[in-house]
Amino acid sequence: MSHYSKLENRLNYTFENKQLIIEALTHKSYKKPYNNERLEFLGDAVLDLIVGEYLFTKFEKSDEGILSKIRASLVNERGFTMIARAINLGEYIYISAAEENNNGRDKPSLLSNAFEAVIGAIYLEAGLEKARQISIALIEECHPKIDLDSLSKDFKTALQELTQATHGITPTYELLDSSGPDHKKEFVIAVTLDGKTIAKAKGRSKKDAQQKAAQIALKELKK
Amino acid sequence: MSHYSKLENRLNYTFENKQLIIEALTHKSYKKPYNNERLEFLGDAVLDLIVGEYLFTKFEKSDEGILSKIRASLVNERGFTMIARAINLGEYIYISAAEENNNGRDKPSLLSNAFEAVIGAIYLEAGLEKARQISIALIEECHPKIDLDSLSKDFKTALQELTQATHGITPTYELLDSSGPDHKKEFVIAVTLDGKTIAKAKGRSKKDAQQKAAQIALKELKK
Structure with missing residues (x-):
């Protein structure tokens, strides 16, 4: 074989x-x-x-x-x-x-x-x-x-591709806060680029908040 | 019909x-x-x-x-x-x-x-x-x-595509000199971009000199 x-x-x-x-x-x-x-x-x-x-x-x-x-x-x-x-x-x-x-x-x-x-x-x-x-x-x-x-919802990937192309770096996500009871938790995530926060968002899960923050960051960076 | x-x-x-x-x-x-x-x-x-x-x-x-x-x-x-x-x-x-x-x-x-x-x-x-x-x-x-x-010899086209993409303008070609007897003429052409000469070349015909000048200009601009 x-x-x-x-x-x-x-x-x-x-x-x-x-x-x-x-x-x-x-x-x-x-x-x-x-x-x-x-x-x-x-x-x-x-x-x-x-x-x-x-x-x-x-x-x-x-x-x-x-x-x-x-x-x-x-x-x-x-x-x-x-x-x-x-x-x-x-x-x-x-x-x-x-x-x-x-x-x-x-x-x-x-x-x-x-x-x-x-x-x-x-x-x-x-x-x-x-x-x-x-x-x-x-x-x-x-x-x-x-x-x-x-496919279009994967804002984290889109953001990473954009920042790598424009700045040569990858964004990082930071958990700023989590609150609420277990069945209704809320997470606050910040996206930072080179140490500078470019967007924050709340979500029902960390992943959800990250996607939302990435979406806002994308809009900001495209301005 | x-x-x-x-x-x-x-x-x-x-x-x-x-x-x-x-x-x-x-x-x-x-x-x-x-x-x-x-x-x-x-x-x-x-x-x-x-x-x-x-x-x-x-x-x-x-x-x-x-x-x-x-x-x-x-x-x-x-x-x-x-x-x-x-x-x-x-x-x-x-x-x-x-x-x-x-x-x-x-x-x-x-x-x-x-x-x-x-x-x-x-x-x-x-x-x-x-x-x-x-x-x-x-x-x-x-x-x-x-x-x-x-195909690869069409430097004029390649140059035009490049300058339109990078500067939004088209290069121009100027005849600087022609000399020699009819059967052995030589032409000197300059390529200018936005009024600035970026390359010069000699050739047996105007077209030939233009292509050569475009080729040199391409190299210059790609540096």
């Missing part, structure tokens, strides 16, 4: 051309005459179309602004790393010893790129329908609730 | 579902319960994949950085507007009277979006292969020489 047979089982797809899966799993650090970057280029476009069409069909009434937003929340390094981890892709990739010591098998960029490359390889060998079937199954497994609300 | 039959002939594709082509041709200004924005969202991803795969296959030895660069030079508003004009798409789009008076039928954004929507509609009805066949024929017709050299 080859090294990657278990991966093929998990994907529910067996490559005819084994060179394709080997290439998809080969990180450039491995110093072979090939690596997975070209397949990643292809897979990226395949996934963009597959997810775009999936949303186009699922949300018949949503305009293209909403569709783009939801797609961006699924088709990104974080989303693909999640899928790569779910299929243990890190176990199967070929990387250099140096990359290995550098925790390469668990690096988001490496995992996400390898996932795109694997989908690119399936597309090349078996076509769009097969690639669609496999990637939609994995996306639905990792995002059990793809809907407008749950 | 319907309004858009000539367009169907030009595309070499006849829609079964006429509502699809009507939707693809309807600009949002036309105030119908539908418009071409959702199809444009889909067509954009379809074209990204089609052109990506075309380049992946055509340039077997090129790494993904080069492929991305060439794709970006083909898949953009300018490129799609060129194709839209070649098929006279502006004649067939449905726009409001106000947009009509505003020269809407010749607006790059409107033409480019309508082209993407038409490809999205063909993809939906007839699948990826048909969409590929039609769009590659049009792309090859409008870009007779898709190769690394001729």
Whole structure:
């Protein structure tokens, strides 16, 4: 049994051309005459179309602004790393010893790129329908609730992405107060950025208060 | 014969579902319960994949950085507007009277979006292969020489895109000098941005000198 047979089982797809899966799993650090970057280029476009069409069909009434937003929340390094981890892709990739010591098998960029490359390889060998079937199954497994609300409500993630892009730092959340009886507790959370409080909010749970504070912070920062 | 039959002939594709082509041709200004924005969202991803795969296959030895660069030079508003004009798409789009008076039928954004929507509609009805066949024929017709050299050599366009993005202005080219006998003329061109010279170059023709100056300017601005 080859090294990657278990991966093929998990994907529910067996490559005819084994060179394709080997290439998809080969990180450039491995110093072979090939690596997975070209397949990643292809897979990226395949996934963009597959997810775009999936949303186009699922949300018949949503305009293209909403569709783009939801797609961006699924088709990104974080989303693909999640899928790569779910299929243990890190176990199967070929990387250099140096990359290995550098925790390469668990690096988001490496995992996400390898996932795109694997989908690119399936597309090349078996076509769009097969690639669609496999990637939609994995996306639905990792995002059990793809809907407008749950995707657009993740304000903490949106805030983190914004502050990392604009300030190069991650916001922190601080519990300022909790009060009330157990069945009706209230939490007050502050979001701070680089030591400065940018928003506060109350909520029924810490998570709820954090999301609300992140939402207010997002508005503030976008002003 | 319907309004858009000539367009169907030009595309070499006849829609079964006429509502699809009507939707693809309807600009949002036309105030119908539908418009071409959702199809444009889909067509954009379809074209990204089609052109990506075309380049992946055509340039077997090129790494993904080069492929991305060439794709970006083909898949953009300018490129799609060129194709839209070649098929006279502006004649067939449905726009409001106000947009009509505003020269809407010749607006790059409107033409480019309508082209993407038409490809999205063909993809939906007839699948990826048909969409590929039609769009590659049009792309090859409008870009007779898709190769690394001729695409990457268009430094003037790259410079203009950069300065518009970063400074909101377009560079200008000035002939500083021309010398030598007719069969061996030499031209000196300066690129200026907002009145300030950012690069100079010599060339065998004005066009050649402009390209060289643009290339130097690009390097300067990217520093």
